[in-house]
Structures are given as structure tokens and as C-alpha cells.
Amino acid sequence: MKVLETYLVAGLAGLLFYHLHSPIPWMLGAITGMLVWKTIIKRQVAAPKALSNSGLIVLGTYFGLSFTKETLLTIAPYIVPFLAVAVLLIVINIMNSIAVTKWTHIDKVTSVFASVPGGLSEMVAASESFNANTALVTIFQTIRLLTVVFLVPTAVVHWLSGDASSGSSTAQAVAASADGHYAWLLLSVFGALLLRNIIPAAYVVGPLAVTAVMHVAGVNLPPLPAWLIILAQISVGMNMGDRITLEDIKLGGKFSWVYFLLALVLIALSFGCGWAFAKLTDLPLSTALLSLAPGGLVEMVLTAQTVGGDPAIVSSLQFVRLLLVIIVVPNVLKWVFRKFPYITETSWKNRSVRN
Template sequence: MIKLPLPWVLGPLVALLIWKISTKKNTAVSYTLRNISFVILGIQLGNTFTTSTFTLIAPYVIPYTLFSCTLITLALVNAYIITKWIDIRADTSMLGSIPGGLSASLALSDSMGSNTVLVTVFHTVRLLSVLFIIPFVSTHFFYEGSGGSTSISLGPNETGSAWTLMIYLAVYLLAKVFQHKVPAAFVMIPMIITGSFQAFGIAMYSLPTVLFIFAQVSLGVYLGYKISLHDVLKAGKYCLIYFGLSIILILTSFALGYIFSLVTGLQLATSILSIAPGGLIEMALTAQTVGGDPSIVSSLQMIRLLIIVIVVPLFLQRFLPKIVDIQNK
């Protein structure tokens, strides 16, 4: 199983997609179950943190922010350039090409009168490309041994006290309260709080392996539910164009990740997966699989997520109307 990319995530995702295609039936999802699974995965990532994690990533924050902003800028520029040859508004193209932050992109799309369906489809195309290509390439070309320096422990933790289970319950309730105020709250809050306890030397109780497998399967099912093949087919030829943009984005992220590893001295797998335009959870799980450092990957991906959901919408809200005016002239 070591050479299969994210088997517990991609397996259910593919199975559900095949079922949807073959039966033509609608599917439903339990958001409570999804949220619990996200919390479990957030806890899993938080448990990879050590007393040195925060001091370890400190030197990487500034260069990583620059590389992330470069990747985001290139994605937006490519999306704008492509509108010179196809009949799509620049705002729709650019909002659909942001490497992450679907919810923020859709909210901005609604407020600006962009084509929300196409924005969703373009994000779906990027998501599918990233989920299948990056884990596969990482597993076969960037594999660096089983487990990095802070690999996720899925077995019983002898030093973690049972009372820390109450902290897990508390972080779920906290994430529920702040789910509309904190981006990806059900992952970020458990990861940050659990990671902080670990970093301060308070060992957390290690949950059974089966729970982490269950959470990954639930994530795969949820992603399979969210992907609308009907919308993808409806968008037709544009899907191929934006698939091409996704490939360019992925290759660019590999190049930037390689340069980032040279600049910082990070493992190549850790560096590339930190820059990669994938989801925080998926890239951290891939890092665990290929022997990278999931705590560094998740910490740095969190920085880019904050840039995408806070800084990018403010920038686009101000400048996109001007860009659309230029396109219409």
C-alpha cells in the first residue's frame, strides 16, 4: 500500500464517482460526520508537532510566503491571459483559478456577479488534478523513506493521559462555535490546539488507527459527493483548458518547491508538498506517506490558506472590476 497515493481517500472518492456515473442517482452526505472526521484529521496533524516544530518553521515563513504569493500570482495571471482567446469573463476565470479557497471564491463570485457555476467547475477540475497527480508523483518520485522525523504515530501513546480526550471534545465544540469565522475551522482549530499542547511537552492521548482510517475514508466520500460530474460535462471544452492551467500550476509548484528546498535546506518532498496547490489535509497525509514532515507541511499550508481566504479576496474585490472594465474595452 506504500506506493498507492492516499488509498483511504482516493479509493472511496473514485468508488463514489463510479457509482454516481453508473446509477445516475443523487447522493447525500452527513455534515456532522464530515466535521467529526475533519477534527480527527486535525488532531492527527496536531500530534505530529513537537517541542521544536514552531521554532523549526520560523525561518521558513518569509520565504514560504513569497513563494506562495508567486504561485498565486502566476495562477491569476495565467487565468487572465487565457481569457484573451476564450469567451469567459476575466473575473470568472481568475476566481476559478485561485489555488484553494473555494468557499471564499464562491462568496466573492456571488457578490461580483461572476459565473458561479463555472467558478465551481474550474475549482473541481483543479481539485481532481491535484488530488490524483500530486500524491501519485510524490509517492513515485519524491519518496524519502517510511516516515519523516515527526511521522504520525497511529499506535497507542504510552505517555498520553486519558484526560486529554476531554481536550479533543473541547476542540470539536470550539470548532463548531467558530466554523463561520475561522477558515477550515474543523481542521485548523484542532490542529493548532493539539499541536500547541504537543509543542509545550504535554503528550496527547493517541487515538486508535481505525479512527484515522475512518476519517480519511469519510474525507474521500465527502470529496466524491462534492464533485459534480454534471457541471464538469456542462462546462465542456473549458474543462480541458482549465485542466491544462492546472497542470501548469502543478508543474510550477514543483519548480518553486525545488527552489524552496535549495533556499531553505528542507527535504525535497516536504518542500514540494508545502508549496503544492493541494488541500492542507491531503498534502500533509501525502507527506506522511512519502517520508516528509507532515507538521511542517501542514503549518506552511496553513499560512497559504490564510493568504488565500483573507488577502486574495481583498485584492480581487478591489482590482477585479477594473480588470473586467479593461477586458470589455
């Protein structure tokens, strides 16, 4: 019953955001609904990880259906310049996070891992190996996550509001197929399970890859029904909202606004680089912006659907960025901190605090 109550609250919040013409309304609405239900109404919520993973599998499959042979030919020339811009953004972000330690008195290692635009769990795990303050890393990464998830889709949709309508994008993008046979979805599930311990975001990337390969190979796949895409977004949003608490954010105290500003600076820089990327290539502005935006793969691809961008290109380049941030960056940081130990000198007295 608790799960049904949670779905009801998340669904109604998503419906409200839909009628308010919010970008990716079902996901952002579900996140907001969970936060309000927990903190104001004081009710417990139940958002099992299995339901979120199921939603990610559906969304990964949905994204994979947009892949064509032309997609692969389009992104190939852009991989190297894209990586160069992505690395530049990460380096600038790291330098900014080190610079603010002069005023916050938080140690540099904690500050860097707290602001790098990577996965929350991956950044916490990497910071722990350097005896950083993992509690602060968790809190400030949560602030960054909320800022990006809510601000980037909203900013892009309003910036490009003339290109596509927001709010009803899911219903417009996906036509339900009464005659469709969906046994092939089992292959998407298999792809997710096969890669879950191998790559990040496996529950999205596995189904996306399986579906994309079949679609590019010429297999006739029916579109997914709109209600299933909406349910998947609600399931993912529920879980995100369940993992975030206002109490955690409050623990960041007077330094929370610093990392909020760092997130804003990163977003602004990524938009600037995205604009330049669009000018230097023949990619549409919406596609270029969302490919470089420091948001989650799922959120950025859904936003691409809303504003008329190319979801296949956005998902491909965002996955490259995801691999760079989650796999390469932590290992490079470990090498740098070991090679130049003076960087890790700390003035944060409570560095040993743990979750």
C-alpha cells in the same frame, strides 16, 4: 441504512486503493467510490456534512500530535520567503488565467476566480459579487480540485518513492493505544466549534491548534488509533465525492481542458518552486514540495505522512497559504477589478448564468 451503504462502498474503494499502493488511499478511494456509485451504478449516496466535519476534527487532532517546540523554531525563518514564493505562484496563475481568455472568450473575472487555488465555496462567493459566471467558476474549480487532489499526492509519492513506502502509511504512523484516555478530544471539538465562523478550514485548524498547544506545552497525549484515522479519511472522502458530479464537469464543455491544463501548469510551477525552496533552505524536499503544493491542507499533510515529510511544518505553511488565498487574494482581486475596471470587460455572452 443509506449512510451505512455509503460507508461500505467508500470503505471498500479505499481498501482497493490501499492494496494498489495508492497515496492517501482511504480518501482518494472514497472519492472514486462515490463517483462510480453515483454515475455508473446510479445509486444515491448519503454523506452528511456532520460526518465529514467529525472526520476533519479527528484529522486535525492527528496533525496536531506531530507538533513540537522544534517545529515552531523551524518554520519561523521560512515564513517570509514562503509568502514571497506563494504570492509569486498566485500572480503567475492569475496572469495565465487572464491570458487564456483570448482563446476561450470567457470573461476575465470568471476565468480568474475559476483558476485561483482557493476554496471552492469561497471562490464562488467572491466571484458572485462581480457578477461573474458562478456556474463556470464552480465547474472549473471542481476540475482544478480533482486534478490537484489526485495528481499531487501521486506525483510526490512516485517522485520520492525511495524515501518512504506508500499505502500503509497510516497504519505505520499511528500506533493504537489501548491504555489511552481520550477525554481531551473534547477540547479539539471545542476548538473547531469556536473557530468555525472565524477562519477557513476551522474543523481542521481548530483541533490542530488545540492539540499542538497541549503537545508543545508537554501534556502527554496518547496516539490516536489507526482505525480512527482511516475512518476519518473515509468520512472526508465520502463528502468530497458526494459534492462532485461528472455532469458538472461536462457542463464546462470544450473549455474544461483549458482549466485542466492551467491546473497542471500551476502544479508544475509549485513543484519547481518547492524544489528551489528546498535547495535554499535545510527543509527536506518532500516537506518543501508539499508546503507549496496547491492542494488541500488535509491531503497534503496526509501525503507528507506517506513520504516521510514533516507533517507539522507542512500543515503550518499550508495553513498560511490557505489564509493568503482565501482571505487576502479575493479582497485584493476586488480592489484590482474596481481600480482597473477595463480588466472586467467581458466577451462571454452568458455571464449571468447562475447555479
